Amino acid sequence: MKHAEEKKSARLLAAKRRDSFPEQQRLAWSDTACQQAVDWMLQREGPMIGSIMIYIPFRSELDTTLLIEWCWRTGIKVIVPRCVKESRAMELYLLQAWDELVPGAYGIKEPDPVTVKRWDLAEQLPDIVFVPGLAFDASGGRLGYGGGYYDRFHDLLKETAAEQGQRFPLWIGLGYEAQWIDHVPMDEHDAAVDAVITEQGVTRGRAAWI
Ligand SMILES: Nc1nc2c(c(=O)[nH]1)N(C=O)[C@@H](CNc1ccc(C(=O)N[C@@H](CCC(=O)O)C(=O)O)cc1)CN2
Ligand SMILES: Nc1ncnc2c1ncn2[C@@H]1O[C@H](COP(=O)(O)OP(=O)(O)OP(=O)(O)O)[C@@H](O)[C@H]1O
Numbered sequence: 001m002k003h004a005e006e007k008k009s010a011r012l013l014a015a016k017r018r019d020s021f022p023e024q025q026r027l028a029w030s031d032t033a034c035q036q037a038v039d040w041m042l043q044r045e046g047p048m049i050g051s052i053m054i055y056i057p058f059r060s061e062l063d064t065t066l067l068i069e070w071c072w073r074t075g076i077k078v079i080v081p082r083c084v085k086e087s088r089a090m091e092l093y094l095l096q097a098w099d100e101l102v103p104g105a106y107g108i109k110e111p112d113p114v115t116v117k118r119w120d121l122a123e124q125l126p127d128i129v130f131v132p133g134l135a136f137d138a139s140g141g142r143l144g145y146g147g148g149y150y151d152r153f154h155d156l157l158k159e160t161a162a163e164q165g166q167r168f169p170l171w172i173g174l175g176y177e178a179q180w181i182d183h184v185p186m187d188e189h190d191a192a193v194d195a196v197i198t199e200q201g202v203t204r205g206r207a208a209w210i
Contacts, residue, residue: 003185034066051077140192140205141184
């Protein structure tokens, strides 16, 4: 990987910066950003959204609670991943209530694999995937924790979309304004986001059509 060292130091810096904001500030930004995502989903043209895939926040990540609860109230299906550490893959589950989450890999809350309904990608792809990040840049660059989980999942989605003749989901980053950086070092396997939503609104990456 060409940018391994550069990414490592960028990760440390970005994590430190994101952690430095007081929790109350982060929660306020999070709720506003979630509301921006709701407004965008309501205003965008095309068929109504049927399902989203979204992360459950850990550490100082943007808190997605408001967006998830809005989807539940609106009848939009909420799909949440679970990490399989051995293969660095993600399994998907249909989340319907908070008590379906249990402590999982890396201390992230994940759907209880024993009781929660599995989501079969081959049957239906989510319409939107909201991805977490340590930092984003204006051309869709995204810096993650380095597990490659979302990049690998992006490949799987691509294959599945091609096999099933389904539309590829919108790939949207969620973060605070404070998470913009000038340039995210991107390797060939890195998936760029179509847009980033923050408390200030939607910023399109290379996909001006969103
Ligand atoms: N909420 C949430 N869920 C998510 C992600 C995420 O970023 N946020 N992921 C997005 O990919 C995956 C989890 N990826 C992770 C990868 C590494 C570490 C981690 O703790 N890394 C160590 C350093 C690793 C090492 O090199 O030893 C660390 O940061 O201290 C955590 C999560 C899947 N689920
Ligand atoms: N599509 C892929 N197939 C196989 N390995 C991959 C793929 N994408 C990434 N990897 C591997 O995963 C590791 C982490 O990649 P990278 O540093 O880009 O992670 P990241 O995008 O920051 O993390 P994440 O997506 O988990 O937030 C690298 O070793 C990389 O080679």
